[in-house]
Amino acid sequence: MSLPQTSRFDFLARRLDELADAGLLRRPLEVTSPQGPRLGVRDADGRRLELVNFCSNNYLNLAADPRVTAAAAKAIERWGFGSGASRLISGTTSLHRQAEAALAEFLGTDDAILLSTGYMTNLAAVTGLAGAGDTVILDKLCHASLIDAARQSGARVRVYPHGDVDRLDALLAKATGRCVVLTDSLFSMDGDFAPLAAIVALKDRRRFTLIVDEAHAVGVFGPTGRGVGELLGVADAIDVTVGTCSKALGGAGGFVAGDRVLIDALRNTARPFIYSTAPPAAAAAAVVAALKIVRGEPQRRMRLVELAASLRERLADAGWDIRPSESHIIPIAWGEADRAVAAQRLLIAQGLLAVAIRPPTVPRGASRLRVSLMCDHSADDLAALAEALEAAREQLG
Numbered sequence: 290m291s292l293p294q295t296s297r298f299d300f301l302a303r304r305l306d307e308l309a310d311a312g313l314l315r316r317p318l319e320v321t322s323p324q325g326p327r328l329g330v331r332d333a334d335g336r337r338l339e340l341v342n343f344c345s346n347n348y349l350n351l352a353a354d355p356r357v358t359a360a361a362a363k364a365i366e367r368w369g370f371g372s373g374a375s376r377l378i379s380g381t382t383s384l385h386r387q388a389e390a391a392l393a394e395f396l397g398t399d400d401a402i403l404l405s406t407g408y409m410t411n412l413a414a415v416t417g418l419a420g421a422g423d424t425v426i427l428d429k430l431c432h433a434s435l436i437d438a439a440r441q442s443g444a445r446v447r448v449y450p451h452g453d454v455d456r457l458d459a460l461l462a463k464a465t466g467r468c469v470v471l472t473d474s475l476f477s478m479d480g481d482f483a484p485l486a487a488i489v490a491l492k493d494r495r496r497f498t499l500i501v502d503e504a505h506a507v508g509v510f511g512p513t514g515r516g517v518g519e520l521l522g523v524a525d526a527i528d529v530t531v532g533t534c535s536k537a538l539g540g541a542g543g544f545v546a547g548d549r550v551l552i553d554a555l556r557n558t559a560r561p562f563i564y565s566t567a568p569p570a571a572a573a574a575a576v577v578a579a580l581k582i583v584r585g586e587p588q589r590r591m592r593l594v595e596l597a598a599s600l601r602e603r604l605a606d607a608g609w610d611i612r613p614s615e616s617h618i619i620p621i622a623w624g625e626a627d628r629a630v631a632a633q634r635l636l637i638a639q640g641l642l643a644v645a646i647r648p649p650t651v652p653r654g655a656s657r658l659r660v661s662l663m664c665d666h667s668a669d670d671l672a673a674l675a676e677a678l679e680a681a682r683e684q685l686g
């Protein structure tokens with residue numbers, strides 16, 4: 290006799306029902322235009338809308354910049370699209386080497402290694418530096434890719450409360466094996482900086498390797514756009530910089546930048562590098578083109594920093610809780626998930642797209658509308674956002 294016929298994924302269907310009941314079921318928004326300060330989207334009823342885009346990581350508006358797309362298109366014509374093999378077999382083109390050299394030069398390091406995504410990059414960097422018997426210590430609010438990398442390394446994993454350097458110091462005092470400390474430089478949910486100067490100062494007393502993830506900061510902060518390490522004057526004390534080409538640089542891929550021996554070791558041992566097909570040469574070409582723009586047009590990052598300061602001031606003056614934001618990532622607290630979602634809907638009705646961030650990405654009761662700015666937003670865009678938030682607050686109480 291056969292068993293009763295049930296769906297083989299009942300347990301998943303139940304999980305989806307639970308998410309739906311909690312108002313946490315998510316579906317990707319369908320985008321119908323290139324990335325930019327205005328974004329075409331198709332709503333749930335199939336209507337096309339054009340919204341002011343306050344929810345992209347395309348901070349310098351390079352994702353559809355004609356110079357970046359022309360470089361990528363030219364590379365596709367010259368090299369084709371697919372890269373055909375992993376980097377160590379036959380997937381490394383001259384363009385991949387050029388992109389790595391350009392990243393190293395931009396970041397002022399000996400060398401850099403390019404991977405297909407920032408997520409894979411963090412796996413490569415952390416597993417390359419820590420293993421069984423070692424200790425990885427990370428900030429509670431580190432990006433998921435750093436958490437996953439720490440777990441995958443096989444090292445003992447310790448977590449310190451967000452930004453709490455005294456607790457980090459205490460964990461370092463008790464750590465065994467080689468010690469690796471991980472932190473984002475700019476935290477992606479609250480928009481605040483890591484206390485990098487204080488972390489670096491611990492090096493006077495403790496031995497550890499410091500990996501800083503500059504994903505949201507490369508191209509944006511510091512006199513030459515290297516990131517928060519440069520802004521705070523501690524770049525030289527950071528042992529390993531990781532970052533992504535997919536945010537301010539407007540492309541795709543991630544990188545580790547650092548000493549020659551580290552990068553050589555990663556090329557020889559990092560599984561996400563060895564066991565994955567090389568990124569398309571076009572992605573490497575786009576990185577080279579984007580870095581040239583970042584170098585040549587500092588006004589982009591200056592304008593972004595100015596816009597962000599003016600919006601933060603305006604929102605704080607209007608009584609909004611914008612958490613500890615000190616950047617172009619500005620969370621606006623709405624409390625429960627349903628309120629944040631309602632606020633998102635009211636904003637969309639005003640032609641503005643800022644996405645509600647809810648559990649599990651943030652803790653219960655800490656849902657927010659997360660606004661991120663681009664250098665090409667206008668003063669009118671920011672004014673419209675402030676007014677729409679005010680109207681939503683009146684309506685939702």
Ligand SMILES: *Cc1c(COP(=O)(O)O)cnc(C)c1O
Pocket residue numbers: 406407408409411432434473477502504505533534535541542543
């Ligand atoms: C986005 C992000 C990543 C992942 O980069 P991708 O290129 O999108 O895979 C890694 N770390 C941090 C802090 C990020 O914000």
